[in-house]
Amino acid sequence: MDRVFSDKKAIFIFMLPGILFFLAIIAAPVIMSAYYSTQNWDGIGKSAFTGLENFKKLFVHNVDGFPLSVRNSFIFLAVSVFIQLPISLFFALLLARGVKWEGFFRGAYFVPVIISTVVIGQLWMKIYHPEYGLLNVVLNNIGLGGLTQKWLGDSKTALFASFVPILWQYVGYHMLLMYAAIKSVSPDIYEAAKIDGSGELSTAFRITLPLITPMLKVSVTFSAVGSLKVFDLIYVLTNGGPAGTTEVPSTLMVKTIFMSNQYGYGSAMAVFIIAECLLFTALINKLFGKVQVN
Amino acid sequence: MKSIKSQKTPLDYVAKSVIYLILGLWTIASLFPIYWLVCFSLKDNSEIFGGNVAGLPNHFLWKNYAAAFMNGKVGTYLLNSTFVTGMTIILTTIVATMSAYALIRMKWKFQKVSMSIMLLGMMIPIHSALLPIFLMLRTVGVIKNTVWSLIIPYTAFAIPMAIMIITGFLDTIPRELEEAACIDGCSIYRTFLTVILPLLRPAVATVAIFTFLQAWNELMFAVVFISEDSAKTLTVGIQSMSGQYQTSWGPIGAALVVATLPTLLIYLLLNKQVQKSLVAGAVKG
Numbered sequence: 001m002d003r004v005f006s007d008k009k010a011i012f013i014f015m016l017p018g019i020l021f022f023l024a025i026i027a028a029p030v031i032m033s034a035y036y037s038t039q040n041w042d043g044i045g046k047s048a049f050t051g052l053e054n055f056k057k058l059f060v061h062n063v064d065g066f067p068l069s070v071r072n073s074f075i076f077l078a079v080s081v082f083i084q085l086p087i088s089l090f091f092a093l094l095l096a097r098g099v100k101w102e103g104f105f106r107g108a109y110f111v112p113v114i115i116s117t118v119v120i121g122q123l124w125m126k127i128y129h130p131e132y133g134l135l136n137v138v139l140n141n142i143g144l145g146g147l148t149q150k151w152l153g154d155s156k157t158a159l160f161a162s163f164v165p166i167l168w169q170y171v172g173y174h175m176l177l178m179y180a181a182i183k184s185v186s187p188d189i190y191e192a193a194k195i196d197g198s199g200e201l202s203t204a205f206r207i208t209l210p211l212i213t214p215m216l217k218v219s220v221t222f223s224a225v226g227s228l229k230v231f232d233l234i235y236v237l238t239n240g241g242p243a244g245t246t247e248v249p250s251t252l253m254v255k256t257i258f259m260s261n262q263y264g265y266g267s268a269m270a271v272f273i274i275a276e277c278l279l280f281t282a283l284i285n286k287l288f289g290k291v292q293v294n
Numbered sequence: 295m296k297s298i299k300s301q302k303t304p305l306d307y308v309a310k311s312v313i314y315l316i317l318g319l320w321t322i323a324s325l326f327p328i329y330w331l332v333c334f335s336l337k338d339n340s341e342i343f344g345g346n347v348a349g350l351p352n353h354f355l356w357k358n359y360a361a362a363f364m365n366g367k368v369g370t371y372l373l374n375s376t377f378v379t380g381m382t383i384i385l386t387t388i389v390a391t392m393s394a395y396a397l398i399r400m401k402w403k404f405q406k407v408s409m410s411i412m413l414l415g416m417m418i419p420i421h422s423a424l425l426p427i428f429l430m431l432r433t434v435g436v437i438k439n440t441v442w443s444l445i446i447p448y449t450a451f452a453i454p455m456a457i458m459i460i461t462g463f464l465d466t467i468p469r470e471l472e473e474a475a476c477i478d479g480c481s482i483y484r485t486f487l488t489v490i491l492p493l494l495r496p497a498v499a500t501v502a503i504f505t506f507l508q509a510w511n512e513l514m515f516a517v518v519f520i521s522e523d524s525a526k527t528l529t530v531g532i533q534s535m536s537g538q539y540q541t542s543w544g545p546i547g548a549a550l551v552v553a554t555l556p557t558l559l560i561y562l563l564l565n566k567q568v569q570k571s572l573v574a575g576a577v578k579g
Binding site for chain 2: 002004005006007008010011013014015017018019021022024025026027028029030032033036043091094095099100105106107108109110111112114115116117118119122123124125126127131132134168171172173176177180225229231232235236250253254257258263266267270271273274277278281
């Protein structure tokens with residue numbers, strides 16, 4: 001029987017397609033990007049080796065606003081982790097403690113998650129429209145006309161205005177993850193806590209939260225890495241404008257490569273994004289490792 | 295356990311109402327934009343800009359939908375998106391189940407290492423492949439500007455997560471069935487096809503839903519790789535339509551509704567399965 005399960009030819013056949021896809025479309029491009037990032041290349045002519053020059057250009061004497069785009073993605077990361085996730089957690093706790101129409105609320109909160117980001121982006125552009133948008137019209141109608149803004153057109157409000165739809169969209173996603181984790185905690189533990197006279201709040205903080213730490217780690221990782229590589233909604237809503245104030249690394253990378261034909265320099269941005277994502281994943285793992293030990 | 299439940303005080307009722315108020319408000323926040331979208335997809339500009347911004351349309355203007363399909367080619371985009379997503383799901387499922395089987399059930403050197411490397415792929419952002427694949431397409435021009443230039447990278451980037459989900463599920467299936475099949479003289483290929491594959495159905499459903507959401511919504515590759523109208527998917531098609539119809543909201547709204555309806559319907563039909571699948575994907579991530 002062992003012979004059947006260690007049949008080399010069968011293993012080769014089973015693994016081949018997966019390995020081919022992996023090598024050609026995931027591994028090779030990472031290596032290619034790393035190589036291009038050391039070149040000065042416009043995509044057509046000859047490329048020249050420039051070492052780490054491109055990486056230096058990202059931060060030293062930078063002219064295209066890459067540091068600002070990184071800063072924006074970090075702000076976004078902070079907003080996601082410290083505002084979006086607590087909102088999700090709040091709803092997860094509320095729904096998991098048992099309310100009427102629990103399933104309905106869960107289903108409703110999840111609807112934005114399944115809608116394409118392009119649709120969400122287009123929709124919010126209309127909501128933010130300076131003259132006819134829902135937001136300004138509502139503000140005018142309730143007598144707060146003074147608060148109306150060119151939400152996406154004004155460099156003062158554009159960044160936060162473009163974060164709102166992304167936050168709004170994924171609250172339901174993280175809520176669902178946390179909800180599932182909370183529901184998988186054995187009810188006996190809650191009964192015991194109740195008998196010991198633990199109030200609801202202290203139960204939530206002292207019992208539920210520690211028990212769902214693994215899922216919180218997943219949520220934090222997803223939302224942190226997602227913020228660092230965010231592209232879709234920014235591209236649809238502002239495409240980095242006005243005047244580069246909402247630029248994030250991914251949108252700038254696409255522009256650098258495909259509009260100004262700086263293939264080498266753009267690849268340095270790509271490598272930076274990959275490194276950032278891996279680094280943050282490792283960091284969050286470590287951080288939560290410590291929490292769990294304590 | 296009823297005895298430990300304390301008596302309800304007026305404060306409890308206040309707390310309860312506050313809870314339902316908050317839950318209700320977030321429900322409105324989640325659903326209202328979609329209601330609003332459907333409404334303005336059925337209005338004309340004079341109605342939208344003439345004061346009736348948020349209400350139901352006075353007349354249902356179905357010709358917005360006709361305009362979206364005729365001039366905007368939403369029909370073509372819809373077909374392309376369906377094909378791209380369908381093919382991505384099929385290819386991902388085939389490739390990932392095969393790999394997962396070899397990785398979990400068969401015995402060979404480098405098995406563990408291969409598994410770790412494959413799973414590492416999950417952490418690689420799709421961005422890293424944008425320029426390299428663009429250049430590959432430029433040299434091997436056959437699939438350039440066709441839906442295949444999307445299907446292949448979507449599949450590749452969906453495989454690691456799919457392998458993770460399927461291996462996790464395979465671990466819970468007892469080996470006895472395969473061993474029995476093996477003793478009965480079944481070849482490894484037949485065991486895989488007739489014994490294992492049918493058992494994997496729940497895992498495959500999870501993979502399918504995950505892959506669906508990713509492929510259906512992907513924008514970056516679609517925007518960069520596809521310039522031909524005939525190969526555009528919904529995301530990039532709507533993006534270019536919005537440039538064309540900047541001032542007439544109705545047809546754009548109609549296109550947005552058309553792009554949303556399939557996912558929304560699937561969600562309504564498979565609500566429980568969708569939610570379960572997304573959690574399953576995250577638990578082991």
